[in-house]
Amino acid sequence: MTSSAAPAAGEARQAVFDLAAIGAELPAASLMPRLHDVLTQTTRRPPFAVVQAPPGSGKTTVVPPAVANAVTGRVIVTEPRRLAARSAAERLADLSRTRIGDAVGYAVRGEHHIGPQTQVEFVTTGLLLRRLTADPELAGVDAVVLDEVHERDLDADLLFAMLREVALLRGDLALIVMSATLDAQRWSSLLGDAAPVLTAEVPLHPLTVEWRPAPVGTQRLDARGVTPGFLRHVATVVAAKSREQAEGTVLAFLPGRREVDAVVARLRDSGVTALPLHGSLPASAQRAALAPLGTHERRVIVSTSIAETSLTVPGVHTVVDAGLAREPRLDAMREMSGLVTVPVSSAAATQRAGRAARLGPGTVVRCYSEAEFASAPAQARPAITTADLTEAALMLTLWGDPDAQELALPDTPPRASLELAQRTLVRLGAIAPESGRTMRWRVTDLGRLIARMPVHPRLARALIDGAALINGDRRSAVTLAAEAVAAIESDARAPGGDLPALLHELRRGGHRGGHRSRRAGSTEGSHSQADAAVSPAAAHRWQQDVRRLVALMPDHSSTSRSGVSHSSVDADGVIAAIAGLAYPERLARLRSSDSGPSNSGPSDSGLSYQLASGTGAVLPRGSALRGSQWLAVSEVSVARTGEGSGAMIRAAAPLTVDAALVVGAGLIEDTVESEWRDGRLSARRVRRLGAIELSRAPARLAAADARAQVRSLLATADGLASLHWSQAASDLRDRLHMLHRELGDPWPAVDDAALSGRLDDWLAPEIERLAAGTATAGLDLASALRRLLPWPDASRLDALVPERLEVPSGSWVRVHYPSDDDAPPVLAVKLQECFGWQQVPYLVDGRVPVQLHLLSPAGRPLAVTMDLASFWQDGYRQVRAEMRGRYPKHPWPEDPTTAKATRGVKRTPRR
Structure with missing residues (x-):
């Protein structure tokens, strides 16, 4: 096939792709006639369609050229990952017998192989999203094919909705949505007007499912990620399955590149030919994993989820599934986000298993139990x-x-x-x-x-501001800042969380021996102190990113935010300054109780930090950053740690306190804080960077400020409780509460909220005294509360809710009024003092009965009653039988209703 220049708008294009040759032996080729009809019919404008075909059917290979043959302008095909975009473009170019960059091209981060004759362009979703926001019309593009929409990538979801809107406005932009799962009808509904669904049926061969959960006591996940024991188990299963089959590929799924590299290293140590497959590999290593197998050749491919649907791995007859996946998570409360390892959804597990039965009978070995599979979520949660x-x-x-x-x-x-x-x-x-x-x-x-910048907005802003802080000429400053931003954003992992070490390796150009995996047994996070060395390919991508960022920066520095100090930063501190500017809430200080020497041995001292956001976080064990007083943290993940802090520092750089004050200037706040100390108002002037306390010193307050601080303290949840409430004050407050509960107005509410809202009505003189330094113990709160009494009703206070009641013995006994809403007032009195009483007394004009707590001569409870007549008739007999022998000197008459009440013992008659 030869390519030709694109025809003018509206001009019919000569078929440029040999669809018969491209679609030979691919099940998705059956879609081509129907797809051509959808694209060329004039009754449906714009042309929408949903293509549904399982992984391995060839839809990514045959649909783009079929679309290109039916339209006049360029066709853009989106893939969620760089590896998938590059691989799909190379495969189509190979089948079309043309070079990359001619009829078929691709554009991903750091690579651009597009020419003026390109008809099909493969790109990542993120790249097209930025292009679309810059050029919403997509001039020169006649069709967009969104591949793998079922993965629910965030950029892909946004792109789908925006492209649909563009297509409806233009009327001539074809939009084809491709999915490998059974949710095609939903996408058809989202497109609107019953967009046709084109389905390619690919019958599966028989599939055998084997369950190989890890040995008892071995967990898949713990607080720090995937456990080394589980990775050993997966490697053992993969090695055994590889030796069982004479030829073909064993495809193993692990959640991330670190787990992939660890299993590959273990397999190679055991003599198994194993290749990794993930997005951080050099292109040559990725191509090696996807290359066709030779006759009677066998191998193992250990992959992330990228091989579920986006890629076709040749020769697969056996799949080994660890049952884990990485998903994005946002902790909105702590403003932390990142990828977390979770059990794979049942839909994804089914997709993985299906890879084994495309070519013939296959086997999937699940390294977890049937119960775990049954409890897995049906679908992965959409990233949005x-x-x-x-x-x-x-x-x-x-x-x-x-x-x-x-x-x-x-x-x-x-x-x-x-x-x-x-x-x-x-x-x-x-x-x-x-x-x-x-x-x-x-x-x-x-x-x-x-x-415009292909980095997170925080890092883009940090690039702009950081360049203005760095010593030297403008171009050098921009380059240094761009190097730091590109390092933070790169796929390369900071060893032990050490960002300066990562930047040093990237500047060196990576190690000299090609891609190197970590040793077997190492895994995510702090299960291992080592991280994969920076590959030359990663260093090359970093250099490309640096050049691109420098090119996007304006020549002037007027865009620097005014809130950032212009104190200079030297070259050694650039990456810390950039990380701090991007994530000021992640500036971290070593906890004072954890500030042992950095060379104090294998203990965990020097690892625990407090972030400016208020969250605690820890460094991985063995990190070279251990013991640094201040860190600028660029990556922190939610995790359970030995300290229970809830976060693990994944990437950080040490910085001085002066640098922290510069980059965190927007979080610095000076406040005056007050508290009751030894019963008196005590003020301190406190300086904080976010939640990190920088200094604290005694403060002398002006009279007005002191009054304001007293009011502020009294307005807190336990403000009134911090005052010294005497027994008289507490009793009066409880009596007033009873009156307000039963009678309402004009009797005042005296709960905390009500009193705090009326401080000037009852506590104004005391507030002045507290502000002048009087101790809370010196206040007469009972007198203060009496300022709330309503007049003339206040004259009836003692009649309605008396402090004491006279009992039949002549004693005056204190009434205990409740502070809650449901309890009755209580009169605790010795039983003998109540002889002759026929009923309990009533308060508040006869509305509220008193609950009697009848006591023994020793003051211990004998009975609780609000129905004294019933007690005398029934309960008293049992009390009398039990007590008369224990207290023989006290009267226990048979008829208490007619007996004389007494406070003392029985009188002994004189002889």
């Missing part, structure tokens, strides 16, 4: 519902729909996550309120610059 939405919120605002109310998104972003993202963008200066519109956002000029 779980991920950090800062970049998405910027794209939505650029699109003119900041609250995502008009776009046909497959799922609505959570309100709290979107509002958090918008607050972050406001702090970055990327968006601002639209004039005359409440809660409507617009993108600022700075925000447009940030949106």
